[in-house]
Each structure stands twice: as C-alpha cells, then as structure tokens.
Amino acid sequence: MSDLGMVIVGAGETGARAAVELRTAGWNGPITLIGKEPLAPYERPPLSKFTLISEEEPKPATILDEVRLSEHNIGWIPNNQVVGIDRVNHSVELSNGQQIRYERLLLATGAAPRKLTIEGSDTTGLLYLRTFADAVALRTRFQPGKHIAVIGAGFIGLEVAASARELGCSVTVIEVGPRILMRGVPEEIARIVEARHRMAGVRFKLGISIQGIMNTSEGHLITLADGTDIPCDTVVVGIGAIPETSLAAQSGLTIENGIYTDEYLATSDNDIFAAGDCCSFPHKLYGGRRIRLEAWRNAQDQGTHVAHNMLGASKPFVDIPWFWSDQYDQTLQVTGLPDSGVLTVCRHLSERDKLYFHLSGENRLVAASAVGLNAKIAKDIRLAEMLIHQNQAVLDPIALQNTEVKLKSLVNA
Amino acid sequence: MQELLQWVEACEADAIDEEDVIRFDHGDRTFAIYRTAKGSYYATDGYCTHEKFHLSEGLVMGTIIECPKHNGRFDYTTGAAKRTPVCVDLRTYPVKLEHNKVFIQI
Ligand SMILES: Cc1cc2nc3c(=O)[nH]c(=O)nc-3n(C[C@H](O)[C@H](O)[C@H](O)COP(=O)(O)OP(=O)(O)OC[C@H]3O[C@@H](n4cnc5c(N)ncnc54)[C@H](O)[C@@H]3O)c2cc1C
Ligand code: FES
Numbered sequence: 363m364s365d366l367g368m369v370i371v372g373a374g375e376t377g378a379r380a381a382v383e384l385r386t387a388g389w390n391g392p393i394t395l396i397g398k399e400p401l402a403p404y405e406r407p408p409l410s411k412f413t414l415i416s417e418e419e420p421k422p423a424t425i426l427d428e429v430r431l432s433e434h435n436i437g438w439i440p441n442n443q444v445v446g447i448d449r450v451n452h453s454v455e456l457s458n459g460q461q462i463r464y465e466r467l468l469l470a471t472g473a474a475p476r477k478l479t480i481e482g483s484d485t486t487g488l489l490y491l492r493t494f495a496d497a498v499a500l501r502t503r504f505q506p507g508k509h510i511a512v513i514g515a516g517f518i519g520l521e522v523a524a525s526a527r528e529l530g531c532s533v534t535v536i537e538v539g540p541r542i543l544m545r546g547v548p549e550e551i552a553r554i555v556e557a558r559h560r561m562a563g564v565r566f567k568l569g570i571s572i573q574g575i576m577n578t579s580e581g582h583l584i585t586l587a588d589g590t591d592i593p594c595d596t597v598v599v600g601i602g603a604i605p606e607t608s609l610a611a612q613s614g615l616t617i618e619n620g621i622y623t624d625e626y627l628a629t630s631d632n633d634i635f636a637a638g639d640c641c642s643f644p645h646k647l648y649g650g651r652r653i654r655l656e657a658w659r660n661a662q663d664q665g666t667h668v669a670h671n672m673l674g675a676s677k678p679f680v681d682i683p684w685f686w687s688d689q690y691d692q693t694l695q696v697t698g699l700p701d702s703g704v705l706t707v708c709r710h711l712s713e714r715d716k717l718y719f720h721l722s723g724e725n726r727l728v729a730a731s732a733v734g735l736n737a738k739i740a741k742d743i744r745l746a747e748m749l750i751h752q753n754q755a756v757l758d759p760i761a762l763q764n765t766e767v768k769l770k771s772l773v774n775a
Numbered sequence: 776m777q778e779l780l781q782w783v784e785a786c787e788a789d790a791i792d793e794e795d796v797i798r799f800d801h802g803d804r805t806f807a808i809y810r811t812a813k814g815s816y817y818a819t820d821g822y823c824t825h826e827k828f829h830l831s832e833g834l835v836m837g838t839i840i841e842c843p844k845h846n847g848r849f850d851y852t853t854g855a856a857k858r859t860p861v862c863v864d865l866r867t868y869p870v871k872l873e874h875n876k877v878f879i880q881i
Contacts, residue, residue: 379859405860425860659846662859684846737832740843744834 369464371444373397376638377470378425379665385434387670394437394462396444402427407658409497410521411688415528422494447613466633466672469610473603473639483575488597503596506530511594515542517687519600524689527562534565548700551733558692603656605640618642620654625678627668635672637664646680657685682747693736697747698729707759717742719762726754745769782878798831807831809851816870817851818879824863
C-alpha cells in the first residue's frame, strides 16, 4: 500500500472502534477520524437513561478521550462534516474546505432521528434524541410535575418515558401502531414491558394517529385522530432513525436501506467500506438476508471487524445481532432476528423473568429474546447467541422450555 | 501504606461448577471466584470495571469471564481487559485450596 492514510467519516461508536483496531492490527500510516460533532467519540446508550436521570451534571461517556486518541496516534478532526468524496482521486472534502486523501475510506456516519411531519402542524420545538446535546436539552425540561408527551413507542421513546417518570414527570406515550415495540421484539415481551410502564404510571394512546400539533403559551397541544386533546409541556419524538446515507448517495455509491455493502462490509466501491447504523449487509447465517441494525454492540463489532478488511483481510461479517434496553429495573435483551422464526417457546425463569426462543420450521434457533432482571436473563441470552452461532443449532422445543435442562449443556453438544 | 493481607475462606471447592463463577462477599467488599474446566481456582474483584455489574452473573468461557451487562471481557487469570467496552483491567487475588476449601488472599 502507498503512504496514504486510512480515513474514517463519523466519530461515533463505529468510527472510534475502527480507528483503534486499525492501529491494533498493525497499520502504521496515518489514521484520520472526522466527526461532525464537537465531542470526542462517546457512548449513546446512556443518553436516554443515566444522562437524563443522574443527580450530578451529566458528562458524556467518552469512548476515546484526547489522551487515548494521541496514544494511538489517531488524527481527530471535530466540528467538521465531510461534504464530498472524490473517488477518482481518493480524497474527501471537509466543510472547512480541507481535502484529505485516503488509501481506504470508512463511512461510519450512523443514523439520524426520523422527523415528524404532520400537514398543517407546527412541528417546531419538538425534541429528538441522538446526541449528548439533545439529552441535555431533554434533561432541563424534565422537571417534576411537567407533562411530557412521547411520540413513538420504540426503544428510545420508552426509555425516555421511563426516565421522565423516574424524574417525577407525568408521561403520555402516543403510538400509531397497535402495540408498543412493533419492531424488534415479540408481542409477549411487548406486553410485559407495557405492563411495567403502566405500573409506573405512564399513560398510553396506542393504535391512534396524530391529527395535529399546536404550539401554545405553555408548550404544545396534541390532537389525536379521535379528537382527544393532549396538552403538554414538552414533546419528545422517537419514531425511528434514518441511516445517514446522503454523502454516499451523492458520491454514487449504491444505497439499499442504508449504504449497501457486501458481507465484507465493502460498498459498491472496493476502496470504500461502511459499518454500523448507516449500512445494510447480507447475513450468511440468515440465508444472506440483508439487514441493517441500530445496535450498540453491532457498531462495535462491525467497527472492529471492518478495520481488518480495510487492511486486506476479506473476512465475512457473521456476528449475531444483540441488543439490550433498560427501562426502570427491567432489562430486555434480544439476540438474532426474531422475525425469521416461525415458532416461539417460552422458558419461565421466574414470575417476572421470561426467556423466549424463536425457532425456524426445522427447529433451528434463529433468535432469543428475554425480559426481566439483567442478572437473571443475561447469561441465557448469551448462551442462546452461541447456539445461534453454531449454524443455528437444531434444538428440541420441549428441552428449551425445561428450566432443568441447562442451556450450557446444549452448546457444542 | 502497606495493605495487611489475610487469607479468607471463600467457599467449598465444589460450590463452584467447572468453568463457572460464583459471588463472594466479605465485609463491604465483593469478589468473583472462578473454577476452570481443569479445576484451577481464581479470584477477581466482583464488579466489572465498566459499570457496576457483578461478574458472577456473567459467562465463563475458558479463562474468559464475559460481563453480563455489555459483554465486556476479561481474562480472569490475569485480570486483563480483553474486549470493549472494558478498557481497565480487573484486580486479581491469590487463591489457595486447603481441605477442599477455597481461600483468597485479600
Ligand atoms: C438515545 C440512544 C440510546 C441508545 N440505546 C441503546 C441501547 O440501549 N442498546 C443498544 O444496543 N443500542 C442503543 N443505541 C444505539 C447505538 O447507540 C447505535 O447503534 C450506535 O451509536 C451506532 O454507532 P455508529 O457509529 O454507527 O453511529 P453514531 O453513533 O450515530 O455515529 C455516527 C457519527 O457520524 C457523524 N457523521 C454523520 N455524517 C457525517 C459526515 N458527513 N461527516 C462527519 N461526521 C458525520 C455523526 O454526527 C455521528 O457523530 C442507542 C442510541 C441512542 C441514540
Ligand atoms: S458493565 Fe461490564 S461491560 Fe459494561
């Protein structure tokens, strides 16, 4: 390779992990990590949890501080957006006009909250949550006694609802779908999560759309399709995220539900890779099905993995998806792709700790999901992940339900 | 200041399954005690160095303990951090086996 450097667009979870791994894997040339945000790479998961409820002034949970960046000799350029890629000359252009040439380029641009648009409504002043600055803005509004409306009952909306309740706000969650957590978890788990929120005093408006939103002197007035008015101080919108593909699209790279990559996380240009929330890739263990994940460990795993392929390793990415969410004292974890199963069986670990296995038609384990106390479910989910990794092990549904049968005994059996 | 070390009885040797871990509390401190598949014993601090989650609820794989919360990993024989998000090593403690009981020096 020439003495051009490795350039990473996006200084988030994926970009940070890739930068460190490039060094660890022995790349001695320049590494440049370019980020739009002013902060050094930090963790996003606490933003809807600890950052909102902590008693002290919150600080970002930094992944790579300036000391570690310089230890690894990673050139970090904050506050700069990459605005163009010149694929012929192998260079990127920054918003400050600077041009940087690359040997290999990684797009780790993440995702951005989907914006709510309602015809004829004033949606200015609605809050979203993706960055540390967003979390600080929410935090200052979440005063005891305030009424918070959360639009969207996905993971982020529900975590925000839980945090707002813990801070003594009253909370209404509005969701157009028939139930909460439509994407990502089976109905059994969604029901348990909803019950926990209701117990905490959250009000739900499910299966109903919003007719309009008005700004008022106190805050906002939301009107539902059935005419119900919901006055509130603050509206937080959590209706999903859209992969950040604009730079890739404008550079002529293939886009398909995110930046299109092959199983090596290479885009339609062999010198440009994409990883994390921004990309879609085929998963071999799921028959080559194309998926795009918005999950923290995937961002780490892909960031770490792609570094090696940028250096010429060409190893397919086959890690099993894994996700967790914390709401109150309850955790839920999902591994694999539940919607690729046709049969679900439950292992009742206790009154409140439930583990579900999702099997394909041939009784292959394709996913597992669980809800309960972290201490009770985490190990089993991890073992289930190992079973999925074993070429989707064929398992006996009866044994899976039986708490006497140790999951560990099935691994490599 | 020099720490005063003492050997403390933690558990019966067979209280831990092979390739597994248990929690041991002593005073206001908490530890994780491991047994390898070959029957050797090790001890570390109880909590992960990332956040305050107890490693005894994690999964033991060979000489690796994986944290149950975010899947960070340590080599429990050395305490070395092995996988993100953990980057701070875990403290380890000497272990001895006497009369089928596990003692740790703390
Ligand atoms: C509030 C919240 C809570 C979450 N909680 C959980 C959880 O509990 N469990 C879980 O598994 N996952 C969780 N996630 C998801 C997880 O944080 C993401 O999957 C992960 O951050 C993705 O990492 P990434 O690097 O791909 O993208 P990001 O972290 O979004 O980083 C991308 C970065 O690229 C920058 N960027 C984009 N375009 C450009 C450009 N052209 N030039 C320069 N910079 C650019 C962006 O500003 C951003 O900083 C949560 C996410 C959020 C927002
Ligand atoms: S608490 Fe152990 S990895 Fe996060």
